Amino acid sequence: EAGVAQSPRYKIIEKRQSVAFWCNPISGHATLYWYQQILGQGPKLLIQFQNNGVVDDSQLPKDRFSAERLKGVDSTLKIQPAKLEDSAVYLCASSLSPSGGAAGTQYFGPGTRLTVL
């Protein structure tokens, strides 16, 4: 079974530029999460989707960050314009469903490391 795919793996941009990350979850997984992991810290949830609907985006800086999952499968996270403090690893995770049981186990992709200069 293929895991969660993310691209690109690395991205370097200047501040004020825009950038987009792509995630393809495990086939059949209805729930998709984007996390931000700043160096030396644990991942922090940015947004959670259930199929193509947003469950929680309370920690997404909506003035510059946006995300979509139009067909309920793959997802794109965009930053526009980027700031220095956006330098981090952006992790995508998916699960069969948003539950506390085995179906809720989250599987993570390898992440995209963003450096903003």
Added chain:
Amino acid sequence: GNSVTQMEGPVTLSEEAFLTINCTYTATGYPSLFWYVQYPGEGLQLLLKATKADDKGSNKGFEATYRKETTSFHLEKGSVQVSDSAVYFCALSDLQSNSGYALNFGKGTSLLVTP
């Protein structure tokens, strides 16, 4: 709000030593608790989980027991190997939080095992 506190790293051990990484949590409801591991250059992997008080999660020689009375979920292994060198994250999910089952992570503890 919900939070997870892990012991500071890095932790350096000799091969075959006993490992304990402390984790305590604060939650408004009845969370599920997890340990994730991140090997160098790889993504996060679920190591073990426990969904209710007194449950013990175990995998690859690691184990952790959900202690509601002390709000703890300490990770242990009786004999570590060089291949266990990684960063370990304690996490919780709590349906009663606004994020549903999204994970709330600790800061991570780096483990280095030397031959």
